[in-house]
Amino acid sequence: MISDNLRKVRQELQNSCALVSRNKEEVTLIGVTKSVDLEKTIELANLGVLDIAENRVGPFLAKKAEMQDFSKIRWHFIGNLQRRKVKSVINEIDYFHALDSLNLAKEIQKRANHCISCFVEVNISGERTKQGILPDELENFINELQFYDKICVVGLMTMAPKYSTEKQQHQIFGQLKSLQVEIAKKELSYALCTQTSMGMTNDFPIAVQEGATYIRIGTALFKE
Ligand SMILES: *Cc1c(COP(=O)(O)O)cnc(C)c1O
Numbered sequence: 001m002i003s004d005n006l007r008k009v010r011q012e013l014q015n016s017c018a019l020v021s022r023n024k025e026e027v028t029l030i031g032v033t034k035s036v037d038l039e040k041t042i043e044l045a046n047l048g049v050l051d052i053a054e055n056r057v058g059p060f061l062a063k064k065a066e067m068q069d070f071s072k073i074r075w076h077f078i079g080n081l082q083r084r085k086v087k088s089v090i091n092e093i094d095y096f097h098a099l100d101s102l103n104l105a106k107e108i109q110k111r112a113n114h115c116i117s118c119f120v121e122v123n124i125s126g127e128r129t130k131q132g133i134l135p136d137e138l139e140n141f142i143n144e145l146q147f148y149d150k151i152c153v154v155g156l157m158t159m160a161p162k163y164s165t166e167k168q169q170h171q172i173f174g175q176l177k178s179l180q181v182e183i184a185k186k187e188l189s190y191a192l193c194t195q196t197s198m199g200m201t202n203d204f205p206i207a208v209q210e211g212a213t214y215i216r217i218g219t220a221l222f223k224e
Pocket of ligand 1: 055079200201216219
């Protein structure tokens with residue numbers, strides 16, 4: 001049951017916060033509904049999860065259209081967004097979690113009708129198959145974004161490798177947090193960068209211990 005699953009996730013979130021003396025209100029739980037239908041997505045929203053993430057344009061637009069009554073939902077787009085699909089989706093979302101190239105930034109600049117809240121995706125682990133800006137290139141990348149007034153960098157996002165040890169997860173999430181803090185210190189008007197989007201079903205307790213402000217949870221909410 002989704003309600004039982006949600007209770008467990010919230011409890012675990014609270015425990016992780018307590019471990020490091022964080023206030024649980026600092027962490028926003030995003031429900032990742034990419035693998036479930038409209039009915040289950042509505043069930044989750046009715047349980048009070050008002051941050052919802054999708055990773056494919058078609059299903060996202062369909063769900064959003066069916067859920068217009070839920071005016072308080074903040075829609076997050078996670079995962080890869082092809083440039084040719086930017087136009088149809090970019091003005092429909094509240095947060096974009098996968099800004100990872102200047103070409104994509106250019107397309108967003110062209111299509112957005114307001115400043116889009118973006119997380120820059122960082123490839124901390126350096127896996128070749130992973131999306132994301134490498135840590136060494138991050139400063140330059142952020143610097144370039146000053147010329148794109150439709151991009152507001154609210155934070156950084158990363159994913160740990162699927163099979164990683166807890167020690168590796170601490171390192172990866174800890175490094176993302178340090179990078180975020182470093183950028184935030186500069187107080188750039190276009191990149192306040194106060195947030196970190198990190199932690200999924202398998203690793204969110206560690207991400208929270210390392211300072212996550214948004215966690216993206218799918219499986220743990222919808223498993224039978
Ligand atoms: C699917 C997905 C999630 C959720 O993963 P779970 O392991 O199901 O919690 C989070 N972030 C991204 C980018 C995803 O693609």
